[in-house]
Amino acid sequence: MTLQEPHQPPPVRLQGSLDHERYCAELLAETGEFRAALRGADLSAAVPTCPDWTLADLARHLGGAHRWAGQLVATRATAGIDPATVPGAxxxxxxxxxxxxxxxxxxxxxxxxxLREAGPDTAVWSWASDHRAGFWARRMTHETVVHRADAALTTGAGYEVAAEIAADCIDEWLQVCALPAAAERWAERAEGLFGPGRTLHLHATDVPPALNAEWFLDLTGDRLVHRRAHEKAAVALRGPLTDLLAVIYRRLPADSDRVEVLGDRPLLDRWLSYASFD
Structure with missing residues (x-):
C-alpha cells in the first residue's frame, strides 16, 4: 500500500470516450496511415507546421514518442524517463x-x-494528472492523429479522421488545456484571454447530432471550463469535424475557407495563440 499525503487529492483521470482496446487499435491504424503518407515522399522536405523539422525529423519524433511511452508502460515507471535512454528511440x-x-x-x-499487457488501469507515471497506462494509449493515439496532419500537409496526402476519433481528440486537448499545470505554464500568454464575456463555441457541421460534436469553452473566469454543448458564445468556429480539429491544433488557419468564424474573431485568435504545446 502507498500512503498518500492527507492534503494531496487523488489523480484526476482525463476521461476518454473510447475503450482501451480501441485506442490500441487506432494507434496501430493511425501509425499505418502516417507511414503511408511518407512512402515515396521526399524525406528532406520541410514540414510547414513544425518549423525546423524535415519529414524525416517528424517521423523520428513520432516514432521516438511511441517508444518512450511504451517504455514508461512496460517498466511501470513511477517517474519520467530520459528519452535518450530508451533503446532505439x-x-x-x-x-x-x-x-x-x-x-x-x-x-x-x-x-x-x-499497453495491451498492462491494461488501462495499471499505474504509470505521466506528465498529466492521469497516472494510468490508459492515459498513454489515448495520448499516443492522438499524438499520431495530429502528426499525421503534419505529414499530409507536407506530402499532399489526404487527411481525414474518423468522427469518434476526431471528437475524442478535441476532448483530450481541452482536458489538457484545463489542467492547472497548463495554466501555469502558459500564464504569460493569458493576457486578454480570460474575463467577462469570453466564450467560444466549436460546432462540427458534418456529423450526426447523436455524436454531439459541439463544445462550449467558458473563459469568463480565470481558467478554462469546457463542456460538450450547443450554446451561444462570443465567437463560434464552424466546419467539418476534421477541419475543426486541424484549426484547434493550428494545422489549418482559422481564415481557411473550409471553416467559418462568427463573432469575435480576435478572441478565437487569442485562444489559438494561448493553447499550444509550443
Missing part, C-alpha cells in the same frame, strides 16, 4: 526510407503490446 541506424518505415511500425507495435 532516436531512429533507425539505416537512414533509408524502408528502414524508417520498418522502425515506425516496430515502435508502434511494441508500444501497443505493452
Amino acid at each position: 532516436d531512429g533507425p541506424a539505416d537512414e533509408t526510407p524502408g528502414a524508417l518505415d520498418a522502425w515506425l511500425a516496430e515502435g508502434a507495435e511494441r508500444t501497443v503490446a505493452a
